[in-house]
Amino acid sequence: MTxxxxxxxxxxKNPLIAASGTFGYGIELENxxxxxxxxxxxxxxxxxxxxxxxxxxxxxxxxxxxxxAIGLQGVGVAxxxxxxxxxxxxxxxxILVNVCGxxxxxxxAVTRVLEDAPGVAGIELNISCPNxxxxxxxxxxxxxxxxxxxxxxxxxxxxxxxxKLSPNVTDxxxxxRAAEDAGADALSCINxxxxxxxxxxxxxxxxxxxxxxxxxxxxxxIAVRMTWQVAQATRIPVIGIGGICCAADALEFLIAGxxxxxxxxxxxxxxxxxxxxxxxxxxxxxRQGVARLTEIVGSLRYxxxx
Amino acid sequence: xxxxxxxxxxxxAPCPTAIxxxxxxxxxxxxxxxxxxxxxxxxxxxEHGDVARNSRPGQFVMLKPGRSTALPLxxxxxxxxxxxxxxxxxxxxxxxxxxxxxxxxxRIGQTARCLGPLGRSFQSPQSPSLPLLIGGxxxxxxxxxxxxxxxxxxxxxxxxxGGRTIADLALRRTxxxxxxxxxxxxxDGSLGFKGLITAALEEHLDxxxxxxxxxxxxxxxxxxxxxxxxxxxxxxxxxxxxxxMGCGMGTCLGCVVPTRKANEERPxxxxxxxxxxxxxxxxxxWTDDRASPSRARETTP
Numbered sequence: 244m245t246x247x248x249x250x251x252x253x254x255x256k257n258p259l260i261a262a263s264g265t266f267g268y269g270i271e272l273e274n275x276x277x278x279x280x281x282x283x284x285x286x287x288x289x290x291x292x293x294x295x296x297x298x299x300x301x302x303x304x305x306x307x308x309x310x311x312a313i314g315l316q317g318v319g320v321a322x323x324x325x326x327x328x329x330x331x332x333x334x335x336x337x338i339l340v341n342v343c344g345x346x347x348x349x350x351x352a353v354t355r356v357l358e359d360a361p362g363v364a365g366i367e368l369n370i371s372c373p374n375x376x377x378x379x380x381x382x383x384x385x386x387x388x389x390x391x392x393x394x395x396x397x398x399x400x401x402x403x404x405x406x407k408l409s410p411n412v413t414d415x416x417x418x419x420r421a422a423e424d425a426g427a428d429a430l431s432c433i434n435x436x437x438x439x440x441x442x443x444x445x446x447x448x449x450x451x452x453x454x455x456x457x458x459x460x461x462x463x464x465i466a467v468r469m470t471w472q473v474a475q476a477t478r479i480p481v482i483g484i485g486g487i488c489c490a491a492d493a494l495e496f497l498i499a500g501x502x503x504x505x506x507x508x509x510x511x512x513x514x515x516x517x518x519x520x521x522x523x524x525x526x527x528x529x530r531q532g533v534a535r536l537t538e539i540v541g542s543l544r545y546x547x548x549x
Numbered sequence: 550x551x552x553x554x555x556x557x558x559x560x561x562a563p564c565p566t567a568i569x570x571x572x573x574x575x576x577x578x579x580x581x582x583x584x585x586x587x588x589x590x591x592x593x594x595x596e597h598g599d600v601a602r603n604s605r606p607g608q609f610v611m612l613k614p615g616r617s618t619a620l621p622l623x624x625x626x627x628x629x630x631x632x633x634x635x636x637x638x639x640x641x642x643x644x645x646x647x648x649x650x651x652x653x654x655x656r657i658g659q660t661a662r663c664l665g666p667l668g669r670s671f672q673s674p675q676s677p678s679l680p681l682l683i684g685g686x687x688x689x690x691x692x693x694x695x696x697x698x699x700x701x702x703x704x705x706x707x708x709x710x711g712g713r714t715i716a717d718l719a720l721r722r723t724x725x726x727x728x729x730x731x732x733x734x735x736x737d738g739s740l741g742f743k744g745l746i747t748a749a750l751e752e753h754l755d756x757x758x759x760x761x762x763x764x765x766x767x768x769x770x771x772x773x774x775x776x777x778x779x780x781x782x783x784x785x786x787x788x789x790x791x792x793x794m795g796c797g798m799g800t801c802l803g804c805v806v807p808t809r810k811a812n813e814e815r816p817x818x819x820x821x822x823x824x825x826x827x828x829x830x831x832x833x834x835w836t837d838d839r840a841s842p843s844r845a846r847e848t849t850p
Contacts, residue, residue: 264801265800267799271823274573295817295818296802296805299792299793299804299806299807300793302793302801304620307619308621309795311795311801313803316802316818488618510796511621512622512796513575
């Protein structure tokens, strides 16, 4: 039995990837987790320069979910390449770097800095963060801007380019096809949903930034549906993301058409969740009499429309 | 309640980076004792050898009862006491919602997922001095372990314990039984000094001639007041903050506190979970407006 998958020419030992913003730069967790068991790690988002992030409070728990406005606090790409990457690259897992920008030029510039860095397996383009005033989601909700930024980044790297899509759109397949047309190798589906939680006593938002991004099991059915739609609308691989806590959750995305999955909010509760998910996926494949994980990708038996 | 402090509890050197140095462990810790004080307050004693042996005063654990994803996150609790021989530690908690309710009502023998010990602890006083421990509400919890370690090291700490009303001072009998020199304050005057605990502290400082150092844990406005008092009087003060915390491991960046060290030009956000929860009070950028939208512009990474 094999759990290995190949995405955009990138071979992962298994389909479980840590989602951006939920696993730091990986090394923060080296004392907690055997990083070598992960299929891959997507780093916290990086701009050219360090970012302070949003004012606290930055997180609030909501039913089956987490609303956050961290605001892409980060060390900047140069510091990542020189100080963090050499430590992270020692681990036997695919390092994917989440690339951010306020402008198309910044996205391309961050990508170029990474191009010479050893140990980077690919980049994930963050055009879907709801918690920054410029850039971020502004690109990911507009097919023309999506096309423009993906095209420039495509020119800046030979490495696989994965585009992380925003769910905060009417039709996610329009954005997905724009990214594909501009040269994306794969799509991550989905980033957080824009939300708002209010403290009724003070009548203020409960987050310092105001609105935030909703993640966790609360968004999973939406994420599975969007993964299914995007997988049908495009020819490039899809990575499913949204509230995965256990093997059954991960399998939903794979059956819907995802070639791999990312685990996000669950890392905050148990960064060792990977072990049990891998074990339970193997048991599932045995039970189903399937030898290769790839056989279940896109195997949804959807009722025919009348 | 044990009131026994493990002989192995030691002070820690300041943690130079945001990265946790020692290896905390994550396991299912069995509840071995519960002491309820009214409906809302509980002391819970859990079995967890690593926390019992390796905890330092001011450190915390992340607890989650059961595996439900309905409320996904763990909750942080200060370590109130440890017993290295029994391999137990205790936390003091107030029921404020469904997750704390579930934790408070674990049956003896049932387990909670427990990650710890975590965070930067209180640091030993720099020079011989009278330690004054200021606790507001359930912020008293880490000061019990701190007080016990200080006494073991031949200090004679004095505990200032305040709340809105007498019911908030749920651990006053425990502190009395442990023999601490105790000053109580309630805002409504139902017990002890009438007014804020920081006013009681000021009164004490006005008449005290000994060199003192302050250690505080409690609500934000209380900590800000302690910081102002310390700054005005030139006293060293360490405060343990309690922001919303997501992971406890430095990855979610949810629990940041604006801080500025002496050698830094501008404030930067630091994680309470890995670079705190204990900070020098002079390093915290205090704000009464917890959601000031201008804060991001004032802070650099």
